[in-house]
Amino acid sequence: MKYKHLFFDLDHTLWDFETNEQETLLELYNSHNLSGRGVPSFEEFSISYVGHNERLWDRFRKGFITRNDLRDKRFRLALLDFKIGDEKLTQAMCKEFLEILPYKTALFPETVETLDYLAAKNYPMHMITNGFEETQLLKMKNAGIDQYFTHIVTSEVAGSLKPYKEIFEYAIAKAGTTATESIMVGDAMELDIKGAHGVGMDQVYFNPAKPPVDFTPTFTIGHLRELKEIL
Known part of the structure; x- marks a missing residue:
């Protein structure tokens, strides 16, 4: 086998972030009666939140804001x-979002079947994710996929984020392998694909899409x- 170690991204690759995020936001929209507070529809609230979240994540990755700022x-x-x-509502929604989201369990189609196939072929599998440590570990555990991965490397623990080379080098060293013996599976061109190529x-x-x-x-x-046709 050309590849001896497999590295995966979590959100948008295995764990269906959009579905899980939307379910969580809808719970918050309803539980806090946002329709009664002047938010015309859940769809409008969702579009607003997702837009701000994406822009803030970009600023966080670039080091312009802190984790607490983002949240x-x-x-x-x-x-x-x-x-x-x-402000009281803001803090309540921030706290509850992080409490609810990791317990959502939607995965992309055939995630488990594909991981079973790769595990049966004795590939050591690892995770490289930009998410926060506690949240990402809970997501994987509750979705029933944590047991497939030998090492779970989060940006919080690695002290670096994708696409920077330091997080990839950290994960490669932790797995005890080399870049040329490894392959990265991910959905984000800039973060996962170009980041892996860079090392x-x-x-x-x-x-x-x-x-x-x-x-x-x-x-x-x-x-x-x-992946079964490649690995």
């Missing part, structure tokens, strides 16, 4: 879009089961 501001800004300036690791770009790309990965797949 607080995404709800504060979303609520302010609807002229709700309630000399081959890549599998999980790209169900087939958006245009400006870089040619080692492999591109539209469904996780296609």
Whole structure:
């Protein structure tokens, strides 16, 4: 086998972040009666939150804001879009979001079947994720996939985020392997694919939506089961 170690991204690759996030936001929208506080619809609230969250994550990855800034501001800004300036509500939603989200269990189709196949072939599998340690470990445990992974490397513990080379080098060293003997599976072109390429690791770009790309990965797949044709 060319590859001796497999590295995976979690969110948007195995764990269906969009589905789980939307379910969590809907619970918060209903439990805090946001419709009664001037938010016209859940869809509008969701669009506002997701937009702020994506922009804040980009700023967090670039080192412009802290983890606490990210967690607080995404709800504060979303609520302010609807002229709700309630700090108590902001803090409650921030806290509850992080309590509810990790217990959601939606995975992409055939995630477990594909991991079973790879485990049966005795591939050591590892996780490299930009998420926060406690949250990511809970997600994996509750979705029933934590047992597949030998090492789970989060940006919080590694002290670096994808796409920077330090987190990949940290994960490679922790696994006791080399970049040339490893392959990275992920959905984010800049973070997972170009990040892995930057340390000399081959890549599998999980790209169900087939958006245009400006870089040619080692492999591109539209469904996780296609990993069986590569590995």
